[in-house]
Amino acid sequence: MPRPGFEIGGTVVAAGERRTVELPVSVLSDHTPVTMSVQVIHGKRPGPVLFVSAAVHGDEVIGVEIARRLLRAPQLDRMAGTLLVVPIVNTFGFLNNSRYMPDRRDLNRVFPGSPTGSLAGRLAHLFMTEIVARADFGIDLHSAAIHRTNMPQIRVSASNDETLERAEAFGAPVIVRAKLREGSLRAAARAHGCDILLYEAGEALRFDEMSARVGSSGILRVMHHMGMIGAKGLPKRRAAPIQAASSSWTRAPAGGLLRCFKEVGEGVDPGTLLAIVSDPFGETEHEIAATASGIILGRAMMPVINEGDACYHIAATPIDPLKRMERLAADLEADPMFDEDEIL
Numbered sequence: 418m419p420r421p422g423f424e425i426g427g428t429v430v431a432a433g434e435r436r437t438v439e440l441p442v443s444v445l446s447d448h449t450p451v452t453m454s455v456q457v458i459h460g461k462r463p464g465p466v467l468f469v470s471a472a473v474h475g476d477e478v479i480g481v482e483i484a485r486r487l488l489r490a491p492q493l494d495r496m497a498g499t500l501l502v503v504p505i506v507n508t509f510g511f512l513n514n515s516r517y518m519p520d521r522r523d524l525n526r527v528f529p530g531s532p533t534g535s536l537a538g539r540l541a542h543l544f545m546t547e548i549v550a551r552a553d554f555g556i557d558l559h560s561a562a563i564h565r566t567n568m569p570q571i572r573v574s575a576s577n578d579e580t581l582e583r584a585e586a587f588g589a590p591v592i593v594r595a596k597l598r599e600g601s602l603r604a605a606a607r608a609h610g611c612d613i614l615l616y617e618a619g620e621a622l623r624f625d626e627m628s629a630r631v632g633s634s635g636i637l638r639v640m641h642h643m644g645m646i647g648a649k650g651l652p653k654r655r656a657a658p659i660q661a662a663s664s665s666w667t668r669a670p671a672g673g674l675l676r677c678f679k680e681v682g683e684g685v686d687p688g689t690l691l692a693i694v695s696d697p698f699g700e701t702e703h704e705i706a707a708t709a710s711g712i713i714l715g716r717a718m719m720p721v722i723n724e725g726d727a728c729y730h731i732a733a734t735p736i737d738p739l740k741r742m743e744r745l746a747a748d749l750e751a752d753p754m755f756d757e758d759e760i761l
């Protein structure tokens with residue numbers, strides 16, 4: 418007997434079929450209809466339902482590129498289970514190159530939302546009822562906020578061993594244990610019994626090759642771990658991820674011009690010079706130094722800063738991070754999945 422079809426938004430996707438389904442969100446003030454587009458790949462063989470979402474924050478475009486690469490992967494043609502890919506959750510923010518909804522609400526603070534609430538609440542509710550309620554597991558793709566960048570990392574809260582195993586299977590260089598934030602998709606989905614891996618990489622409104630590669634190959638590795646695809650053509654990882662239990666931000670001691678000397682992924686020791694803040698005349702200089710050993714998870718990209726602005730995000734880790742990054746770079750070079758023409 419063939420596998421039953423997958424129903425979503427009034428459309429039934431037959432086993433072995435791939436369809437893009439439009440879920441109505443609202444009608445804009447100028448009468449333009451807005452939908453949330455989801456591509457459904459319903460495998461011939463039974464298996465879990467996985468969703469992949471991006472641009473919950475509308476300006477975090479690296480996830481949209483990762484979703485595009487994922488959907489081109491040949492492994493999906495012979496997949497078991499069902500994959501739901503929503504490349505752009507917050508269409509409003511995406512069109513405006515903005516993190517937020519049109520009323521400045523942060524969509525990732527209003528989950529699970531409500532059908533009678535604000536526009537953000539209604540969109541969150543739609544995502545919960547149409548996507549999360551149908552899924553066994555999810556991967557939500559993010560970048561750092563505007564004018565900051567993140568080293569590719571998985572954020573996960575310790576719920577069960579299976580989720581942590583999937584976090585490791587993803588193969589990002591760092592796994593950060595992060596608490597669930599109230600109103601986030603991750604917290605609302607957990608309450609629904611659907612765990613989520615949150616992937617954070619790169620900068621808002623920018624593409625970068627490493628973030629895109631680690632993200633798209635990581636999703637395929639999680640799918641393999643969940644028994645949805647085979648191992649053939651999957652990029653291997655030699656470097657086990659660094660597990661970071663705690664992290665903290667180093668802040669600017671004064672306003673001025675920020676010159677950064679260290680990049681994300683680099684290791685630091687107490688006293689390592691990270692950056693210097695100068696006044697525009699070059700008469701005063703404030704050094705920013707690391708206070709503990711660790712790895713740089715993120716940093717500010719804007720050279721103009723105010724006193725107290727976050728500059729460097731550092732995770733405490735006893736492991737030599739430089740070696741890890743070198744191995745990660747070698748892994749990516751050896752990736753058979755990507756052609757030269759994929760390099761941006």
Ligand SMILES: [Zn+2]
Nearest residue numbers: 474477559560
């Ligand atoms: Zn985000």
